[in-house]
Amino acid sequence: MKSYKIEDHILVPKHIKLNEDEIKKVLDFYNISIKQLPRISPKDAVIKNLNVKQGDVIKIIRNSDTAGETVFYRVVGK
């Protein structure tokens, strides 16, 4: 048995929790309400350590095959 970080796995992109100001910026940029964002479960293995609650927005920086690097947002759901 050993301890390992799932964040290091090649399939797992970087997850960052946003603060209130950043959330507002994102929603203004896309001109949407928070309900329209894709969701992520609060029990999701990756964000367990980020100490999230319902309504938080997670910024995800993916490695994309087509664009190099893309940014994606998910809101923490129920």
Place this chain on the structure above:
Amino acid sequence: MEFKDLKGRVSERIIEDLKKALEDRKISKKDENKIVEMILKDYEDAQINPGEAIGIVTAESFGEPGTQMTLRTFHYAGVAEVNVTLGLPRIIEIFDARKEIKTPMMEIYLKKPYNKEPEKVRKIANLIKGTKIIEVVNEFTINLSSLQVELILNKPKMRDMNITETHLVNAINEGIKGVNIKQDKDKIILKVKPKEDELMETYKVKEKVKDVYIRGIKGISYLLPVKKQNEFIILTAGSNLKEVLEISEVDETRTVTNDIFEIQSVLGIEAARQAIINEASKVIEDQGLDIDMRHIIFIADVMTRTGDIKGITRSGITGEKESVLARASFEIPIKHIINASLLGEEDHLNSVIENVLLNQVVPLGTGLPGLVAKMKGNKEKDKEKYKK
């Protein structure tokens, strides 16, 4: 328009490529700006317009090559135990988000000192392989007079596999509760603690003991060390990502399984999305077909939108559509329409298929924008008029 203005307006890869291309050449500032402007224009021209029916384009892009896919499952290079589901059945498995896949498989990568020598790789493979009691026992019998289960051991096989009686006793001790274990010469005797229905219990124990794991990891039934580029990896039949990652020799950053739900539970929804993309493009590549990555990415995005993996089935994303008519037009229409009428559901006709059913303009392309005309006249009066 200058080079630094590109950031945020085109994808990272284009910026990097352009930077590389500009470095080697002597280009004046003026020409550079011209190039930047042209790139930006091309990039914006290539973007999807609002109202473009990307869903149907994706569906058609998959549909036609899908007819050319094979329907068989293949064997892995002469090894009967390792099957791989490929072609159309695998694509259906991925996009329907089946929980139980036909051939779960893992690719186990090992850490640096272990992945070069075949001997070491084999040793680790033996450690991982799940060994059940049934493999080292010749016979399971119930002694009816004393109500005992007797396991007659296959001693030579046990010696080969490096398993002792103590291993067995420990494994049974952990695996089955409420039995007394006795050791005889070539036998292990299990006696159920006195209960009401002792014979029945004894029979249950006899069946249960067959599936007790002596060592190794549950669910992994076959291991095959293979060479990939310049290192050895282990292919497995059966999958158990969580426990394999906990083995200290395993490289926990690269080891993957083809079971997408397992990836979701261990590595999260984003990893599952990437796994869907990887698995689908693996099949497509394998079949010698060419489908643009963006279609696969789009499907993976839609499937993982809710934070859970939802297949493209009536219980998955299609079943979650808001419109009653859209759901009814996919599968089992009568059930959907009856349920909707019982619940008093409304259909706002916001999407494509329900408008096709009603012979109306669909909100796509030029049908998407509405026309608003500002008329001269009394505003208050107009408002009332439109309310009616």
